[in-house]
Amino acid sequence: MEKPLDNTIIFDDVSKFYGEILGVNRVSLTIEPGITSLVGPNGSGKTTLMNLMTGLIRPTRGRVSVLGLRADHPEVFFRKIGYCSQFDSFPRALTGFQFIGSYLRVHGRSKQESQDLAWKALHRVDLLDAAHLKIGAYSKGMRQRVRLAQSIAHEPVVMILDEPLNGLDPMARAETIRLFRQLAAEGLHLIVSSHILHEVDMMSDQVILLNNGYVVAEGEVHGVRDEMEEHPMQILIRCDRPGVLAARVFEQDSVVEAKIHKDKHGLFVKTRDADAFYLLLNRIVVEDGLKVESVAPVDDDLNAVYQYLIGGGEAS
Amino acid sequence: MSASTEAIANIQPSPARPWSSWASQIAAILRLEVRKNFLGRRAILIYLFAATPILLMAALSAQISWAQSRNNNIGEVNIVFANLYEGLILRTIVFFGCAWVFMNLFRGEIVDRSLHYYFLCPLRREVLVCGKYLSGLVASVALFTITTAGSLLFLYIGLGSAGASYFGGAGKNQALAYLGITVLGCIGYGAAFLVIGLFFRNPIIPALLAYGWEWINFLLPPVLKKISIIHYLHSLSPVPISEGPFAISIEPTPAYLSIPGLLLVTAAVLVLASFRIRRMEIKYGGE
Numbered sequence: 001m002e003k004p005l006d007n008t009i010i011f012d013d014v015s016k017f018y019g020e021i022l023g024v025n026r027v028s029l030t031i032e033p034g035i036t037s038l039v040g041p042n043g044s045g046k047t048t049l050m051n052l053m054t055g056l057i058r059p060t061r062g063r064v065s066v067l068g069l070r071a072d073h074p075e076v077f078f079r080k081i082g083y084c085s086q087f088d089s090f091p092r093a094l095t096g097f098q099f100i101g102s103y104l105r106v107h108g109r110s111k112q113e114s115q116d117l118a119w120k121a122l123h124r125v126d127l128l129d130a131a132h133l134k135i136g137a138y139s140k141g142m143r144q145r146v147r148l149a150q151s152i153a154h155e156p157v158v159m160i161l162d163e164p165l166n167g168l169d170p171m172a173r174a175e176t177i178r179l180f181r182q183l184a185a186e187g188l189h190l191i192v193s194s195h196i197l198h199e200v201d202m203m204s205d206q207v208i209l210l211n212n213g214y215v216v217a218e219g220e221v222h223g224v225r226d227e228m229e230e231h232p233m234q235i236l237i238r239c240d241r242p243g244v245l246a247a248r249v250f251e252q253d254s255v256v257e258a259k260i261h262k263d264k265h266g267l268f269v270k271t272r273d274a275d276a277f278y279l280l281l282n283r284i285v286v287e288d289g290l291k292v293e294s295v296a297p298v299d300d301d302l303n304a305v306y307q308y309l310i311g312g313g314e315a316s
Numbered sequence: 317m318s319a320s321t322e323a324i325a326n327i328q329p330s331p332a333r334p335w336s337s338w339a340s341q342i343a344a345i346l347r348l349e350v351r352k353n354f355l356g357r358r359a360i361l362i363y364l365f366a367a368t369p370i371l372l373m374a375a376l377s378a379q380i381s382w383a384q385s386r387n388n389n390i391g392e393v394n395i396v397f398a399n400l401y402e403g404l405i406l407r408t409i410v411f412f413g414c415a416w417v418f419m420n421l422f423r424g425e426i427v428d429r430s431l432h433y434y435f436l437c438p439l440r441r442e443v444l445v446c447g448k449y450l451s452g453l454v455a456s457v458a459l460f461t462i463t464t465a466g467s468l469l470f471l472y473i474g475l476g477s478a479g480a481s482y483f484g485g486a487g488k489n490q491a492l493a494y495l496g497i498t499v500l501g502c503i504g505y506g507a508a509f510l511v512i513g514l515f516f517r518n519p520i521i522p523a524l525l526a527y528g529w530e531w532i533n534f535l536l537p538p539v540l541k542k543i544s545i546i547h548y549l550h551s552l553s554p555v556p557i558s559e560g561p562f563a564i565s566i567e568p569t570p571a572y573l574s575i576p577g578l579l580l581v582t583a584a585v586l587v588l589a590s591f592r593i594r595r596m597e598i599k600y601g602g603e
Binding site (some may be wrong): 018051054055056057072075076077081082083085087089090091092093094098102103105106107108121147150245 | 334337340341344345348351352355356357358368381425428430431433435436438439440441482531592597598599600
């Protein structure tokens, strides 16, 4: 009988301590293909999780497997994994092309194959013009792109990218996100950490929120938001008579707060049951003849989830 | 079937005889290491260091009167060279040259924060140790055999026709012996410094301690003498030299024991390095 193929990344009760300092604690996760973002403040354990996935560090307890493979068997494991780490450092005296090509040779690729793959990777990150320049002469954004190219050059199935958008200009960021989406659509795993929440929100299929070494939430952003019952969903309804609407929204018990917008053309409503509220809103609009311009949740994004679960300032 | 499922299905089991794959990976590491460490501007220092004895011998050779004053006495020149070889080339140039080359193979990459690129390749870490060690060996053997040959050549050139006839006769074997000792020195010191570079954050101190240990070897009791590299290299010297009035003399270890012994110890040290590298984690800052 054929053994079923494992297509997930699994953390099974994984903890990592650096001496007495906690890296991550009791992490159990199953990551499906697609783009998964790791979000959390500095020191929350994002890079530790990535290093554990790639075997650069070993768990103090628990097990990590990627597509059913373990990092203890590098010959097979690293044909499938690409890791663009946060270390902004390179072997000395190499050009971008030599950097990518040389490590492809270490992978065991032939000279011709290494050259072809190196050019392809440099093309994907739009770095062909600088291919024969020494990396020491690259700007920060170019170094970021050449690291990205090196991590994807061997065409891995799982790509782990630690802050891959750092140092990129807006155009390059947009291009890179497009590349990620394209790779995810091809069925690849992309594990991305980023501190730009709206970009994470835009590209991720699911998120893992970390704080102080613990996973505080995981899943699709809206799903995570829906489960946060202690934080009622906030919805802004732009309409012509917000006062009339405000008087009626409390017909439903799940509505806990209503506040008229300062321009008098909108109403903020906080509800514990958004779906039920939308049904009520439909009824009110029909019965009272309100003219509704827009209805939009204002805290249904990653930024709000982050603020509620982790609080404080920006993710980093 | 998604791309990832397809790709997993295509994972090839490791070949039963992966030697050819390991050999090509070692060759790739060798090329990369040589390019990184020995073809850049930073390598100029080691080239100058390796050239020091040649320049010194050239200066000595320029003093024709020095050679003539000894009436072209080859025997005396042989002893001069043997002393210079052991004191300057072997104990200093080869020792510190190997320290620089081999300790940097891993420690240098940890300091530069670039070792993880190797760790993320489909590469057994033992193969990485072999590749790195061989790259250091190729570089150090190339450098220091040139140092040895150049020094011999420049010293004996000053003797004119006597020097030329020396290389045509017994001198050829002596020269080959010196070259062989240099190669063995690179093999032995190389393995030792590779391991020191892996185990110590600041390998300079253990390197200096090893230097001291090698230098006081002539004072050590017979059992301790044998726990060194210089003892075996000294035993192979084609021209016996005195170690001074305070030396504790013992019979030189015969070549048929000292050469395989050195190679075996080197292999054992490389196995130790492999164990270390297998367990190594990339933490750089906290490493």
